[in-house]
Amino acid sequence: MESEQWRYDELSEEIEAMCISKAEEFRLLGYEYVTGKDIWDCISRNYVKEGRPPLHKLVNDIYSLKSGSYMNYLTIAAYRGLN
Known part of the structure; x- marks a missing residue:
């Protein structure tokens, strides 16, 4: 049986939907401005x-x-001037 190779290009919409779903979860927790x-x-x-x-x-x-991990990322990005 041949294994199916997933290509990231074909999955980009699904990956984007997962990120949007996670951002919606964070918004429910009070982080209003999080995007996918x-x-x-x-x-x-x-x-x-x-x-x-x-x-x-x-x-x-x-x-x-x-x-908490997301907030740590934002804090470090702000210190580095990435945001």
Whole structure:
């Protein structure tokens, strides 16, 4: 049986939907200005050195992101002048 190779281009809409879903979760917790792009920027910073992760790791990273980790990312980005 041949394993199916997922391409990130084909999954970009699904990945974007996951990030939007996570941003909506954060908005329910009171973080009003979080967007899907913000979630992606936070998650994808980990892939700069290691390259594209397996799909299961990417999905896990998005859905397991905690608000505290996101706030740490924003704080460090602000100190570095990235935001």
